[in-house]
Amino acid sequence: DDAFDEQCDYLFKAVLIGDSGVGKTNLISRFAKDEFRLDSKPTIGVEFAYRNIKVIDKLIKTQIWDTAGQERFRAITSSYYRGALGAMLVYDITKRATFVNVRKWLRELREFGGDDMVVVLVGNKSDLAQSREVEKEEGKGYAETERLCFMETSALQNQNVEEAFLEMITKIHDIIS
Ligand code: GDP
Secondary structure, three states: OHHHHHHOOEEEEEEEEOOOOOOHHHHHHHHHHOOOOOOOOOOOOOEEEEEEEEEOOEEEEEEEEEOOOHHHHOOOOHHHHOOOOEEEEEEEOOOHHHHHOHHHHHHHHHHHOOOOOEEEEEEEOHHHHHHOOOOHHHHHHHHHHOOOEEEEOEOOOOEOHHHHHHHHHHHHHHHHO
């Protein structure tokens, strides 16, 4: 809102990356608007959402970028990453291939992103535990090796979504303040 904008102490850019279909758009809409959509989106191009939060005594506006389908064409450009202080690297716990591809996404992040970018590895769709193909310990272990934060989330059930974004935003705040 306007009153917040005037008093805002920081503006952070954060990006979401990961394979198509892992739930990036729904994670963003949960965090920014508390909405979930079952249908898939038709648009292609970069889109973003905002969420204002307070960390200690600072008012932070976070601008969260969504690939909005570009990843299907391997067409994410360096401008997508430019200036981003945080990234959420998302895979789907029910699709092993999306976890295998995390390495590729991390390489791209490290090539185009800033050196001290805060990266949170997110295993989404934790509500589908009966179809799980990636164990939580495996995701956690990989995150530790690569020095990433880690969280399993469900955008559908609104589990850990707030926590995952807040962890990223708080860490960014710690780094820049
Ligand atoms: P994106 O391509 O990474 O942006 O993924 P979307 O947000 O468009 O989601 C892809 C599909 O997965 C949609 O059908 C969503 O409804 C579904 N989805 C997203 N998050 C979850 C979740 O946490 N649990 C379940 N069961 N489905 C989800």
